[in-house]
Amino acid sequence: MNLRTTPRRLAAALLLGLTVLGGCKSHKPTPVRHRGLALPPVDKTWNPAALTAVHGVSADSIRLAIAARLKGKRPEPLSASSWKHTGELYALHVSSPLWMNADGLRGDRTSALLRAVAAADSDALELASFPLKALGGALDELRRAKKPTATQIANADVLLTSVYVALGSDMLTGQVDPRTVSQDWHIDPREEDVDSALVAVIRTQDLDVALGQLRPQEQDYDSLRKQLQRYRALVAHGGWKPVPKGRALKPGDADSAERLNALYDRLRAEDYLGESAMRPAAAPVDSTNVSPGFLYDEALAGAVARYQETHSINVDSVLGPETVESLNVPAEYRLGQIAANLERYRWLPRNLGSRYILVNVPAFRFEAYDDDSLALEMKVIVGAEYKDRNTPTFSDRLETVVFRPYWNVTPDIQHKELDAKIAADPGYMDRNDYEYWNDNGVTRVRQKPGPKNSLGLVKFLFPNDFNIYLHDTPERGLFEKDVRAFSHGCIRLERPAELAQWVLGWDADSVERAMEEEPNNKAVRVKEKIPVFIVYFTAFFRDGDLYFGNDLYSRDDKLVAAVGGGATPSADAAQASNALRTLAGQLAGE
Structure with missing residues (x-):
């Protein structure tokens, strides 16, 4: 231009x-x-x-x-x-x-x-x-x-x-x-x-x-x-000053007045601390009668936790290196991110449809809409930050739900991850429900349906050039993490059974039977294909609050x-x- x-x-x-x-x-x-x-x-x-x-x-x-x-x-x-x-x-x-x-x-x-x-x-x-x-x-x-x-x-x-x-x-x-x-x-x-x-x-x-x-x-x-x-307006008034680097602080720790006052000012700049919040106070003196500095108190730690939550940092209230690095991103750059995400909205089709699915990768969030109203939302796990595991941004239409699926291991994953494990441990395949199968004359590895299957008990297919789909997972503990970039690119769902109900119009008991009982690899066609949009917004809203997502893939x-x-x-x-x-x-x- x-x-x-x-x-x-x-x-x-x-x-x-x-x-x-x-x-x-x-x-x-x-x-x-x-x-x-x-x-x-x-x-x-x-x-x-x-x-x-x-x-x-x-x-x-x-x-x-x-x-x-x-x-x-x-x-x-x-x-x-x-x-x-x-x-x-x-x-x-x-x-x-x-x-x-x-x-x-x-x-x-x-x-x-x-x-x-x-x-x-x-x-x-x-x-x-x-x-x-x-x-x-x-x-x-x-x-x-x-x-x-x-x-x-x-x-x-x-x-x-x-x-x-x-x-x-x-x-x-x-x-x-x-x-x-x-x-x-x-x-x-x-x-x-x-x-x-x-x-x-x-x-x-x-x-x-x-x-x-x-x-x-x-x-x-x-x-x-x-x-x-x-x-x-924040930028016009000078933005904010950086927080000095230093050791990680847990609630109750002490540090210099300079560093904690800088933290106080930085949190106030974006309203993470209210106007009535007091500045850091001196920590109690020790037995040598020497002041250890100023206190990283509960008010500061609580504000840091709120900041971490809205900036895709694992919430622990600790003022660690990752949190300080995020706090020190200039106001000008945050302004640019807002402008960048306004532009990303303009890259979307103006009409997504009356019934559609939206997955925002940096937010680790799934949303399903009916007539422009949010019908279902849940956490997701997305592709890891390695280049060959990034979840791409694209759209297609969901057309098939598969209960109790096989996982056909891709040649790339088999070569890079499984072959060495299988060679080193003869019992690895049996313990993890893997088997060999003939794929048009080529011997490949697949994982049998069941609770150990990496795709869980249901997957949702929307045919695309990237071989990406939505699926269940047996690794439920990963949903407790705030930053959830662990997959090879596909999208793991926190509550897949609820999505199956929404997609197919089935009741909960019918979905549970399909997931728990044979036949295996049962494909159910969706009556009316549902648009799916995998998007990448690094500035978004949740419950009315502005969030800056983790720019996982440096885009x-x-x-x-x-x-x-x-x-x-x-x-x-x-x-x-x-x-x-x-x-x-x-x-x-x-």
Whole structure:
């Protein structure tokens, strides 16, 4: 994406279009929870094809000028994809102007678009990705002209449409291509749906509301937008200072006043300690009458435990190296993570379906939804941090439940893990219920169904290119750990029987019989396939609280850098945003 046009130049160009005209109408988007585009009614007064003239210039000559402009140079810094979508939108309306009426610019619709673009920084979108400089110049030229030409009208209209398309495309599919920032993200945001969404939105009666519907509608996305503002304020006020490294502290231990006061200030910065919390007190003197320092008391230890819980650290109240390292992550980086996860939301399809499964790897969490309501949630164990064991990010559809499955050991696992154990211990296979079997002429190892089976007593298949599935596990104790990255990539479920009930609609007794009694390897087809989304969000919410997950697979750094301009808008970007709002207010009165 070309970002060479600076916000300062954008603001200057937009300010050229300002004249003292009328006030600004205020419209707030209606909150809608459904992921699809729940749009206002169609605007029956908007009919570009029926337009006969604009400012006395024939519509036919304007259409020819629009067609010519679309064949010309792509406006900077618009992406090639957005320019393509711009052309397709005009093709559907026979090159008719989309932002005009007989008297010129439709102020209500144009101002709604400019307000939406001005507010894009609240989604951590970078204003410099839109052709605002060219737009500001074109609008200024059009509004100053006593007798506008077809070329002037066409140029302003095409640039408005290109900004609209860029905003819509960025909201619907993101500003950053995940393939360019090492995300291992294989979920298609359905680029092909962009055109239909843009066509639907531009036809609506209340464009303010409709443009608001372009952004993801999940409650967590909206909560992240609020946290974006909170962390911007924290960064603007200097963030927080690091906690000095030192020995691990358990509740009741003593340490220097400098270190414990630094810890106190750090925890206060993100509200892990309330305003009434007292600063660390001196520890009682020992028999030598020498003070051992200041006390790591229950209040500090409790706040550390809450911090650990919300940062995917094993909760033990101990101020150890991992906790100190996390506390010392700069506020700027946490802000960048929030922006990065807003972008990840935009990489998802806008409609996940009425019934779907969501597994967030860094949260070690499974969720199942019915009609946008949480129906089931549980802990999961995901792929280990070794590169060849990472759980990938992808989507597919669950179509089969298998009770009492065999585990067909993959050649890679057999070679790396089992062959040596089998060679060293002749009884290993019998004790662990392994057997040899013939797989199309190749001798392989598999584990028999039963309580020792590594897949447990049930697995859930959604055929995919990664051979990943959901399954039970005999290693129940691992769910007691806070950080649960132990598998070869597949996802182990805390309560698989409940998932089987939800998927198949069976009662608990029927599921229990299928898991405990033969036949083995019993496959049950799901009546209606269920979408499954394996996602990677490192900033998320639980019970209304913001959590920063463990970046298990080191996928944040490149994305945080890529969204930096949107996370922390420059003063020039703020000026450009203000200029857009001012111009929107003036156009609303025209």
